[in-house]
Amino acid sequence: MVDSRSRLADVARKWRTTTLIASDRRQSTKDLYAARCRLHIEIGILADIPMSRLTPSHVEEWIVKAGQDGVSPSALRTDYAVLRAVLDTAVRDGVVAKNVTEEVDRPQVPRAEALHLAPEQVAELLEAVSGSRYWLPILLAAVTGMRRGEVLGLRWRDVDLGKGTVAVAGTLVGSGRTLRREQSAKTASSHRTLPIGDDLVSLLRERQIEQNEERTRALNMWNEAGFMFTTQFGRPIDPRLMLLALQNAARELGLPKGTGLHTLRHSAATAMLTSGSHVKLVSAILGHSSASTTANIYGHASDEAQRAVLDALHEKVTENRSSSQR
Template sequence: MAKRANGEGSVRQRSNGRWEGRVSHIDPVTDERKSASVYAATATECRKKLRAVRQRIEEGAPAKDAPDTVGSWLAQWRESSLAASDRKATTKSLYGTLSRKHLEGTPIGGKRLDRLKASDVEALIVELRGNGLADSTVRGVYTVLRQALDVAVRDGLLAVNPAAKVKRPSVARQEARYLSAADVARLLDAARGLRYYVAVLVMASTGLRRGEVAGLLWSDVDLDKGELTVRHTLSRVDRELVLTEPKTERSRRRVPLHAGAVSAIKGWRKQQLQERLAAGDQWTDTGVVFASEFGTMVDPRNLLRTVELAARKAGIEGVGAHTMRHSAAVAWLESGVHIKAAADLLGHSSISITGDLYGHTSDDTARAAIDGLGAVLGL
């Protein structure tokens, strides 16, 4: 038996020539007495490893990291900590999908927790980018891994989170794709006669997200005052349509309605009452404004399809999920609406988000600004 160093535990040479260090300690999670062992080729190296274990114990960390694989831990985290969290249902569904698709069944998922390094996380980011994934997806995968490993640290399976040592992947800001007011008017004209024309009209005139429009209840709309209140968003979660509260407090907002939109919604309400009578006992009373012919909720993607169909009819290209929303925002800003008012209407948490997305001007607006200044300067 080698001499026992003060506070280091015991160090001895095994029959195979290797050295073993052992220390007794109280487990910080279970409060039970346990022992931890380390092994090395030399006594000096063994004592060095044993001192590292003792330091972890004194800092309240587990003596050694757990040998579970990253993938097995992620699956456990997904079924327990993630499921029990107060995140939105859509966020839980997204995180679960990212974990299963990009982490659990991949090479990094096969690594042991106690052998995972920050460089492994960096290699994962490089690999994901090399596979052509969007910046937002790469960041999402990193976020899932880091949060799951945070819980592993909390539960005493890891001393430190290697993902926390890696800088969060950046997402390149892209200016929003938008249509001119004239093109939006053309699109709306082409949408007349389509079932969800009025929903598209509301999107175009208020800047609401498609999920917010699809999630509108009649109790959220006050046609006498000419306003609506955003209290819900409709999303598809695990193949089911689910009404949830907006993600932030700023997203819960009152939005005025133009007289033309009020008139269109009144016409839609009359149509819905007729459909309710025709459906009889087959009607489902969900209370949503833009319901199907039988009262059921409508997937927000159906509103997008209506926009895309109208755009094709009008010969307008490059129309996407948020084109109506972006077009409304740009129209407001270019007509002189203060950026704070635009941010409030859009439900942005800060005006910096509005500025980043819509901090551009059209060629006509830029020309008018230059000409106006030139006139004042007498040029």
């Protein structure tokens, strides 16, 4: 039982073990929030403050201290969201009358340009991993802009090779023993059906044949879960192994530091936008919640696209002007 005299740590612990578990958040979000709550709210300068004495100034001090301790802006923003959820529940349950975080500005995350590769660099990267088991899922990520969890979470039931489409209906999360497929994609807009070309359809048909051969060799050790991309025993691929293969190839090619699987998504988005594709279309392909999300992340691509359009307009106008002067 908690009341206004209870320490924030006790109220947060109750929220973590009851309200959070009962919420409709994705399991990966629950795991993240639980970890951040244990480490940064149930422990620290806010932990022992009675709920009735908690003030906006306490929260601001907590934010400043986190920054001094080296907590990244994105992690601090998550911690703030967790604290706000804890206090929202406290208000709902009558423990306190108001949520003091509402009077504190949410920590900001500085906008950083997303690392992306030029199409020819992506082609080099794909060539470098072509002998790997991870080549085909990496290729699929590169040509569709799908998230790595979406690619590795694909089941054969999600693909229609006759129509040439792939349905994003879930995502693979975790790693090692915690690896699992969540039945829902990241957001409602993440659920989408994407067209794939004939070449990719042929490669997936070859993958089916290869997987059937692996199933035969594995006998009773085969794990029949229906995943498209698997180990030789039918288990889903650990994203860490695919990332390692990509990073090793990127390092050998001298590509920018930080090149990873998400770089392929950024590269696909950038290529689509700079080619003149409408931001709403790119947003739908990527599964963003709104076109503004796409524009905010890939502002550099929009700038390049605008330059290309204006350069073409300038060329057209001056060409007409030159013709009229003849």
